[in-house]
Amino acid sequence: MFYKRRLLAPGPTPVLEDALLASARPMIHHRTDEFNAVLKQVFEQLKTVFLTKSPVLLFTSSGTGAMEAAVANLCRTDRPALVIRGGKFGERWGEITKAYGVPTDVIDVPWGEAVDPALVEKHLKAKPQTSAVFTTLSETSTCVAHPIRDLGAITRATDTVLVVDGISGLGGQECRTDEWQVDVVIAGSQKALMIPPGLAMASVSDRAWAKVKESNLPKYYFSFDKHHKNIAKDTTPYTPAVSLIFALKAALDRMVAEGMDAIFERHQRLGRAMREGVGAMGLTLFAKRPVDVATAVNVPAGVDGGKLKKMFETDFGITVAGGQDAIKGKVVRIAHMGYMDPFDGLAALGALGMGLGRLGHRVDIGAGMGAAMKVIEEKP
Amino acid sequence: MFYKRRLLAPGPTPVLEDALLASARPMIHHRTDEFNAVLKQVFEQLKTVFLTKSPVLLFTSSGTGAMEAAVANLCRTDRPALVIRGGKFGERWGEITKAYGVPTDVIDVPWGEAVDPALVEKHLKAKPQTSAVFTTLSETSTCVAHPIRDLGAITRATDTVLVVDGISGLGGQECRTDEWQVDVVIAGSQKALMIPPGLAMASVSDRAWAKVKESNLPKYYFSFDKHHKNIAKDTTPYTPAVSLIFALKAALDRMVAEGMDAIFERHQRLGRAMREGVGAMGLTLFAKRPVDVATAVNVPAGVDGGKLKKMFETDFGITVAGGQDAIKGKVVRIAHMGYMDPFDGLAALGALGMGLGRLGHRVDIGAGMGAAMKVIEEKP
Secondary structure: OOOOOEEOOOOOOOOOHHHHHHHOOOOOOOOOHHHHHHHHHHHHHHHHHHOOOOOEEEEEOOHHHHHHHHHHHHOOOOOOEEEEEOOHHHHHHHHHHHHOOOOEEEEEOOOOOOOOHHHHHHHHHHOOOOOEEEEEOEEOOOOEEOOHHHHHHHHHOOOOEEEEEOOOOEOOEOOOOOOOOOOEEEEEOOOOOOOOOOEEEEEEOHHHHHHHHHOOOOOOOOOHHHHHHHHOOOOOOOOOOHHHHHHHHHHHHHHHHHOHHHHHHHHHHHHHHHHHHHHHOOOOEOOOOEOOOEEEEEOOOOOOHHHHHHHHHHHHOEEOEEOOHHHOOOEEEEEOOOOOOHHHHHHHHHHHHHHHHHOOOOOOHHHHHHHHHHHHHOOO | OOOOOEEOOOOOOOOOHHHHHHHOOOOOOOOOHHHHHHHHHHHHHHHHHHOOOOOEEEEEOOHHHHHHHHHHHHOOOOOOEEEEEOOHHHHHHHHHHHHOOOOEEEEEOOOOOOOOHHHHHHHHHHOOOOOEEEEEOEEOOOOEEOOHHHHHHHHHOOOOEEEEEOOOOEOOEOOOOOOOOOOEEEEEOOOOOOOOOOEEEEEEOHHHHHHHHHOOOOOOOOOHHHHHHHHOOOOOOOOOOHHHHHHHHHHHHHHHHHOHHHHHHHHHHHHHHHHHHHHHOOOOEOOOOEOOOEEEEEOOOOOOHHHHHHHHHHHHOEEOEOOOHHHOOOEEEEEOOOOOOHHHHHHHHHHHHHHHHHOOOOOOHHHHHHHHHHHHHOOO
């Protein structure tokens, strides 16, 4: 059998065709009215997608660069930061704060679970001098959603800012920056934003700008201040990835036209369809509080998860992700975000069912697909 | 008259068509054998282009990010650095060292001139504890070439490393990293490497690795060590700009096939043709020691340089650069690097001659073009 190639891992995700074409148009100079006009629209559209009135800074880097920017611009060496861990990306926050010599407190959440907001509240009462809480919108390594809205309410009543790594999901996973009182949201271009990797963003609230003024850490390329000043001139401080910004513009045009409510509803439905489908095949989920943009499916006992993940690729042309660190070989992670649709989800369920069958664990594929399609067809 | 658009500014430069197409191919996952195989070749080809046996690190950022990386990885807060200024990009080195709290000594060279190596030698004798000398291969703001080879010989006899910002020119302007004893060379993707902006590189010598071990500055995204360890696994520590790396591969394939000696000879000839052409039109050059990849032409007295620069764009479809800061309105800067050929140079000379004529300063355009073509046709 011939299978097309399908990229269904949680990033990079498939690139919107209009964005691919936009990225291949001939180069123009970045200090021109023509390019400034593109950037001006992009900066406005990003606010729409982030659901914020605050400026959204645009960096030429991977998402990790913007995470580092948040630490370098918001923290001090004489004020503690609080890092919520419970997966690879929560851990990354702690690696960065430590690299910068920021005193770092940690709340360790078991992998697969979401943080209990009460623990954060208690911590901030005990340590009100904490400069920032660093957490994750969609912890891709476990497919868990932390309760960002609750954390926003807690931090807004303190002198601590809330910084959310939304790289793996912003623009798909519901994130209402201003309404949820999130001070800084980080995003990356290669996930729900439907374009190639290479751009990262950070929205910065007024409360966060106050922290920027107090920060005593070194920064240059990732300086929030410098980027902010350049937004006012419809430009960036250093030569940006022009072709990726053409692509971003194409993707944002589409997202703004669809509207964030519709985008969230669509992703919630894709997520629920995948979970119901997996459940109807008799399989279980790794995440206790799952995100909508990706699903971590527990590999049934007796099945080699590494083999199963490889089989997606070799037998069915589908790229998915396996488990990392402690859950290596124990889960497969399937994304349903950005430029992916219900039938991509069907392909993933099909490959999952057939792959398990080939490895000796038969499941009812039809039941899984039927359950998934039922969710897709439900009245809103 | 209808004129095609021509991008002849010193970066971003026109993108090789094969690279544009490569950047528009569908996305693949970055943690795959397929992508690792691309990166493995890219890492090897970069060594060929940099003329070094040392590893060449690859960052998803603009060139400035890699400059910051060099400072953050090589310097200490208790050892001075020496910055050679004499243009916007020399000045940038000093801005970065200061942002990181590195004690910074400066040699100020008048704009348009190259540094006198004897001054550097004298400085390092007086301050042998200097960790690094930061300078520029092609100082785009003035189109001056600093004597990198001489600086290499001087620094190699000391405990100081030589760091060269080769962003605006590496892959066009002659730079023989190992032979010239340069410890770190920085490059950017959007100049002579013929692809869009968004990638930056740094070659790191054994002597520089010793400095990396001693450095006490914070870094995470730009950590030399982390990038180096990942090269051994044919990968990068964070999600790279996959589509730009496809483009880079296409450009490097072409450069390696042509060979660096041929590429340097071609750029030297393009540079000389432009300078002879400009001279034969009775105009003068701003740079006393000019680079081959771009030419800064002095705007004749009585002509409004701002108008002339704009006229390139509005009347002839050609993007060039004007002067910055102290020389604003006094020069136009025309690039001849990367994916530009002799006939692009002719177009620039034609627009220069016609533009000056329209502004009341008549020149002998034919003489300029004849002189340029004579250089192109000379036997090697």
